[in-house]
Amino acid sequence: MSARKIAACAVMVALLIAVQYALGFVSGVELVTVFLLCFCYAFGAGCGMLVATAFSLLRCLIWGFQPAVIVLYLIYYNLFALLFGLAGKKTFPVWLCPALLILLAGACGYFAGTGVPVSALYRGRVAGMLWALFAVSAALFVFYFSVLFAKRGKSGRTLATVTALAAFCTVCFTLLDDAIAPLFYGWTADAAIAYFYAGFLAMLPQTLCAAASVFLLFFPLVRVFSAAAGRIECENAAPRGKSPEK
């Protein structure tokens, strides 16, 4: 890996920490997902996993060293980087986006319909967010099939698929935490289930935020990161002592 790529990764780690810190005070809003997704899409899995590992460890300087959280971040963000790094190189299968959206919408509809046993003070809010996520999934489903045969169908399909993947990954983050924390701390099954339901309150707005931010920012950010990645490749390929032609 060239020094320029390592420098780009370092800048990205700083950006992720700054973004997470700046929005840490705003409930339910995070931009780490969209920034890391677009970086991995443009720079590839190798750079993405380097950024994911460095981010997972360096953020502890601000938020403290909590082993369960470190394990969670290291596992999740490296898999995330691998997934979207590969996504930048390969085409998604046609069935992937609809399958993910059906799964997401189905789960939201099920929990919204049966009710989530969270605090009575939160039930209305959780139900509202579940239906909102159901609506977003349904809208993405319609969007996907409407662009499937459109002139610029490929970019629309890519957008719908990365959006669905980002939302799905955000849900998986909470589910992974629901598995790691009880195992790490040795909680009973009842405690683990209570922790799972209490996590809905953070998971739902984060999932909505991830879907919205990726849908809106994917193409602009990928353009910026791809330009940077392309420029680095050009500079690396230029003979020593000569600047690359623009």
Place this chain on the structure above:
Amino acid sequence: MKKANRLSAAFFAVAALFAAVALAACAQKSAEGVSLKESGEHYVVIEATATGGSLADGLAALQEAGALEYTGTAGQYGLFLESVNGYVPAEGEAFMIYTTLGEYGGAVYSNASWGTYEYGGKTLACAAYGADGLPLVEDALYVIVAQPY
């Protein structure tokens, strides 16, 4: 006779004064739906006297009644307590909430696996929600204490 009347009057006046002070003290330690049972340097014990609202509402009511002081910010899980009665948690500490409210209305509000606190012969379990998410249920106890995490 006159002296006895004056002494009686003085006695009743002092008694009335004590009663008034005691009543005022009681009023200061309670508010609508909650009462402050005990407070120390870095902990407070609150009892719900009626069902309704959240613990955060109870804290606000007690602050308004002058029974306690607290500051906090709105976080991802609701009210994040920053100080209680002037006490700010030290490095590595945070305000933890324990309650006797376990399973109620189909939801679990605390769990002993996450920690316990002994008070008045009762074992309170660590709350599953912040002050915003804990409902006030009559006769339930809530302890807010600064502890290492």
